[in-house]
Each structure stands twice: as structure tokens, then as C-alpha cells.
Amino acid sequence: MRKGSFVLPVVLILLGALFLISNLYPGFQVFDLLGHYWPFLLIGWGVLRGGEVLYTYSRNQPLPVSGVTGGEWLLIVLLMIIGSGSVGFNRFRNQFSDGRITLRGLEMFGEPFDYPLSGAVKTEGKQRLVVENLRGNVRIVGGNVSEITVTGRNTIRAFSEEEAQKLHNQAQFELVEQGDQVIVRTNQERLSGDGRIASDLDITVPKNFAILCRGRRGDFDVSEVSGQVEINSENAGVRLHEIGNKILIDLKRSDIVRATNIKGDIEIKGRGDDLELENVGGQVTVLATYSGNIHFRNLANPVRYESSNSNFSAKKVPGFIRMTRGELTGNDITGPLEIHSRLKDIQLSNFSDTINIDVDRGDIELKPHNTPLSKMDVKTRNGDIALVFPEAARFQLDAETLRGEIDNSYGKSIQENQEKRGGTLKSTDSQGVAINARTDRGRVSIRKAGRDDQDWDTGKTLPPRPPAPPKAPSPVQ
Amino acid sequence: MNRKSSLLRALRGPIMLITAGTLFALDLMTGIRFTSTWPVLIIMFGAMKLGESMAARTPDIQTGDR
Numbered sequence: 232m233r234k235g236s237f238v239l240p241v242v243l244i245l246l247g248a249l250f251l252i253s254n255l256y257p258g259f260q261v262f263d264l265l266g267h268y269w270p271f272l273l274i275g276w277g278v279l280r281g282g283e284v285l286y287t288y289s290r291n292q293p294l295p296v297s298g299v300t301g302g303e304w305l306l307i308v309l310l311m312i313i314g315s316g317s318v319g320f321n322r323f324r325n326q327f328s329d330g331r332i333t334l335r336g337l338e339m340f341g342e343p344f345d346y347p348l349s350g351a352v353k354t355e356g357k358q359r360l361v362v363e364n365l366r367g368n369v370r371i372v373g374g375n376v377s378e379i380t381v382t383g384r385n386t387i388r389a390f391s392e393e394e395a396q397k398l399h400n401q402a403q404f405e406l407v408e409q410g411d412q413v414i415v416r417t418n419q420e421r422l423s424g425d426g427r428i429a430s431d432l433d434i435t436v437p438k439n440f441a442i443l444c445r446g447r448r449g450d451f452d453v454s455e456v457s458g459q460v461e462i463n464s465e466n467a468g469v470r471l472h473e474i475g476n477k478i479l480i481d482l483k484r485s486d487i488v489r490a491t492n493i494k495g496d497i498e499i500k501g502r503g504d505d506l507e508l509e510n511v512g513g514q515v516t517v518l519a520t521y522s523g524n525i526h527f528r529n530l531a532n533p534v535r536y537e538s539s540n541s542n543f544s545a546k547k548v549p550g551f552i553r554m555t556r557g558e559l560t561g562n563d564i565t566g567p568l569e570i571h572s573r574l575k576d577i578q579l580s581n582f583s584d585t586i587n588i589d590v591d592r593g594d595i596e597l598k599p600h601n602t603p604l605s606k607m608d609v610k611t612r613n614g615d616i617a618l619v620f621p622e623a624a625r626f627q628l629d630a631e632t633l634r635g636e637i638d639n640s641y642g643k644s645i646q647e648n649q650e651k652r653g654g655t656l657k658s659t660d661s662q663g664v665a666i667n668a669r670t671d672r673g674r675v676s677i678r679k680a681g682r683d684d685q686d687w688d689t690g691k692t693l694p695p696r697p698p699a700p701p702k703a704p705s706p707v708q
Numbered sequence: 709m710n711r712k713s714s715l716l717r718a719l720r721g722p723i724m725l726i727t728a729g730t731l732f733a734l735d736l737m738t739g740i741r742f743t744s745t746w747p748v749l750i751i752m753f754g755a756m757k758l759g760e761s762m763a764a765r766t767p768d769i770q771t772g773d774r
Contacts, residue, residue: 267736272729273725273726273728273729274729274733276725277723279722280721281726284718284719287718294711294714294715294718296718297717298718298719299721
């Protein structure tokens with residue numbers, strides 16, 4: 232090893248430390264940090280290396296052949312890939328999301344030219360509409376009509392009008408009748424050169440039609456149909472309203488999926504950012520990772536959500552469940568309720584039936600309203616647990632913290648046992664349902680619900696956290 | 709090759725690194741995109757090479773060739 236090359240080890244130690252911290256504290260987003268500040272790591276690296284060379288030079292020691300070794304370049308390239316990965320990808324995604332290619336503000340394929348599209352077809356004996364549109368937005372509305380009408384436009388990027396016209400003719404929009412289905416094809420794949428064309432379509436269909444949409448990039452907006460709706464795309468925002476049947480959504484990326492007033496089941500797969508489901512009559516199954524805000528409201532049947540880092544299920548949600556990156560808030564939920572997550576603060580009020588919560592890191596606050604209570608199993612590895620129970624509740628509490636305070640403001644029916652580091656709260660009464668609560672590190676408290684206790688707000692903004700209850704004076708013994 | 713030119717050669721890597729880092733930082737923080745500023749890297753590389761060959765031609769009296 233060459234003398235004095237301390238920069239590589241320093242960078243390695245720094246990177247190792249970053250990843251170690253992110254493993255120990257899941258809230259610390261190492262990739263976000265790298266994504267935003269990696270160029271400064273390059274600058275710092277260069278400055279240190281340059282300083283080293285200058286120092287060697289000033290001391291008249293033999294100079295290295297090159298200031299940055301091959302191995303270091305390799306690590307630098309790796310760092311650039313990781314660093315630019317998240318941020319760069321997001322930016323690219325946004326740039327391409329409108330179906331037009333601009334590279335850093337530069338129009339790559341000349342100017343845009345618009346061409347109108349239209350078509351209509353009678354729907355006797357037909358039951359299903361298939362839309363195949365790689366790029367562009369599609370809006371479908373059901374109505375009391377006996378034909379399918381399509382209007383819209385092709386937006387084509389070309390250097391001249393003749394070229395645009397040629398491409399437009401090449402793509403040849405068509406309405407095809409096939410068995411019991413009508414297919415709307417924009418035939419963009421016939422054009423060479425990806426992304427030179429985008430087709431925006433406005434489609435009216437008979438109300439009872441089933442809909443299948445396939446695309447690569449562009450939004451889908453479907454409303455007022457009573458058939459099944461299926462949407463497959465690589466990148467789409469999806470908005471569904473007043474659908475009378477089952478919904479299947481499979482997206483690789485999405486900025487938003489919103490479904491309101493849906494009578495049938497909903498199945499969602501893939502990935503995306505925001506997810507909003509409201510007034511759903513069927514079952515909701517989300518086997519997908521939505522990393523933005525998730526909002527469920529008024530779901531009449533079982534809901535199951537499984538993502539890479541959080542799972543929950545409930546029998547129904549007459550109220551709401553709202554989930555952000557670090558919080559899950561809910562009110563008026565019917566159990567059995569299960570929540571498993573790596574990192575979430577959980578606040579639930581007015582729930583019924585059994586509840587099972589297991590989080591790695593996060594505070595848990597539970598305010599059941601109805602008595603008798605049902606069984607509860609609540610566990611966090613790192614976080615506080617606060618139980619706010621109605622006065623009439625009968626339960627057998629078994630609460631423990633391995634390291635942290637305990638606080639009983641509930642009354643004499645609970646025995647406090649504060650030990651050196653942790654403590655336990657146990658019911659003296661042997662009647663009622665089992666309430667098990669355990670944290671490895673954090674405070675465990677229980678108190679009676681007062682008049683001031685309110686449910687979690689159903690509004691879109693998350694409620695501020697209530698102040699911690701005052702600590703009861705320790706009983707004189 | 710004299711000592712000054714080998715200094716420039718040794719500094720080439722670090723300076724390229726600093727330049728690249730600055731361009732990427734500009735890309736992230738401001739609207740100046742790397743796709744439009746990347747030729748700066750070529751210019752820097754050329755300038756460094758030029759400096760090296762110029763330094764190699766001028767004799768280094770102080771230390772001579774290393």
C-alpha cells in the first residue's frame with residue numbers, strides 16, 4: 232500500500248458508519264441523504280486527495296503516479312450510481328411522465344404537432360372495452376348510450392409537419408370489434424423512436440361495459456361504469472369514481488391511485504406513492520408498496536394491506552385509517568385488527584374487537600370507546616405505549632417495560648411495580664379480557680378516558696399529538 | 709519528466725473529482741444540468757494535460773528530475 236493514502240479508508244469508514252446508523256435507526260434515510268449530498272462527497276474526496284498530493288510535494292517526497300487510484304475510481308462510480316439512483320430516477324420519471332420527451336429542457340424530437348382523433352362504434356352484443364394506449368391520458372365515462380365514441384388527439388414530436396403527418400398516419404388510430412369486445416388502439420408501437428407520440432383519449436361507453444386499460448405512461452380516469460375495471464400500466468395516475476363492480480389495478484409506478492364510491496372488490500398490486508380509497512362496498516386487498524400517504528375511509532368489508540414494511544388488516548373501516556411514512560392513525564375501525572410495521576407511531580381510537588399490534592419502533596396510543604373491551608396484544612421494541620380506557624372497562628392488564636417509566640393514572644385496580652430500569656403494571660382484579668402491552672424501551676402508561684378525550688380527527692391533516700397526561704402523584708404508603 | 713509535471717499529473721485525479729462533484733452538485737441544487745455542463749470535464753482534462761506537457765518542457769532547476 233502506498234504511503235499516506237488515508238482518504239480511501241476514511242471514505243469507507245464514513246460509508247460504513249452511515250449504513251450502520253441507518254440499520255440501527257430505521258428512521259434515518261441513508262439513501263435520501265446520499266441522494267441529496269453525494270456530489271459533496273466527491274468534492275471532499277478530491278480536496279483531501281489533492282491536499283495529500285500537495286503535502287507530499289511540499290515535503291519533497293516522491294509523488295504518486297496518479298492522485299486517484301483505479302480502485303477509488305471504481306468506488307466513486309459505485310457511489311455515483313447509488314447517489315443518483317433515487318434522485319435521478321425521480322426526476323427522469325417526472326420529465327417523461329407527460330408522455331413527451333424533453334431532456335434537460337431541450338426538446339429532443341423537434342416540435343409538437345397535434346392531430347385530432349375520433350371514432351365511434353355501435354355496441355350491440357358487446358360487453359367490454361379494451362384500451363391499448365402506450366402513452367397519453369385516457370378518460371372513460373359511462374353513460375346511457377348505445378355506442379362507444381372516442382375523441383382525442385395525437386401529439387407527435389417531429390422536426391417538420393410532413394414528418395409529423397407521416398408518423399400520425401403510421402400510427403393509425405383504430406377501433407376494432409373483436410368478439411364481445413371493442414378495442415381502441417392507438418398503435419404507437421408502430422413508430423420507431425420511443426416516446427415521440429402521445430395520445431390523449433376521451434371515451435364514452437355504455438354504463439354496463441367492463442373496461443380493460445393497458446398503457447405504459449399516462450393517467451387513467453374512469454367513472455360511472457358498472458362493469459369490472461382493470462388497469463395495467465408501467466406508470467400511471469389512476470382515478471376511479473362510481474364503479475359498480477370489481478377493480479383490478481396493477482402498476483409499476485404511480486403518483487396516485489384514487490378510488491371513490493366503488494361497489495365491488497378492489498385489488499391493487501405493484502408500487503406507487505399515494506393511495507386513497509373511499510366508500511368501498513367490496514373487499515380491499517392491497518399487495519403493493521405505496522410510499523406516500525395512504526388514506527382509507529368508509530370501507531364496508533375486510534381490508535388487507537401488505538407492503539414491504541407494513542401490514543395491516545381489519546374487518547371493516549367505517550371510520551378511517553390514514554398512514555404516512557411514520558404514522559398510522561385510525562378512528563372507528565372494526566377488528567379483528569392486525570398491524571405489523573417496522574417504523575410507525577400508531578394512534579387508534581374507537582375500535583372494536585381484538586387488536587394485535589407489533590412494531591419495531593414507534594409509539595402506540597389506544598383509546599377504545601366501547602365496553603366490554605376485547606383482547607389486546609400490543610408490542611413495540613422501541614417506543615411508548617399509552618392506554619386510555621373507559622371508566623367502566625373491566626380488564627386484566629399485563630403491561631411491562633424493560634427500560635422506562637411506568638405510569639398508572641387509572642386507579643387502584645392496577646398495581647404498579649417500578650423496578651430499577653423498567654417496571655410492570657398489573658391488574659389486581661382477575662376478571663375481564665387480557666390486555667397485554669410490552670415495550671423494550673419506553674414508557675408505559677394507562678389512564679381513564681376523560682371528557683376531553685377526542686377521537687382522532689377524520690380530516691385530511693393529521694391531528695397534533697395531545698399533550699402527555701399529567702403524572703399522578705405517587706400513592707402514600 | 710520533472711517534478712512539477714508529475715505534481716500536475718498526480719493532481720489530475722483529485723481536480724477531475726472536484727470538478728465532477730461540483731457539476732453534479734450544481735445539477736442537484738440549481739437548474740444547471742449535468743447534461744449541459746459535462747464538456748467542462750473534457751476541458752479540464754485537456755487543460756491539465758496541457759499544463760503537464762508545458763511543465764515537462766520547462767526545466768526544473770530546483771529539484772531536477774525526480
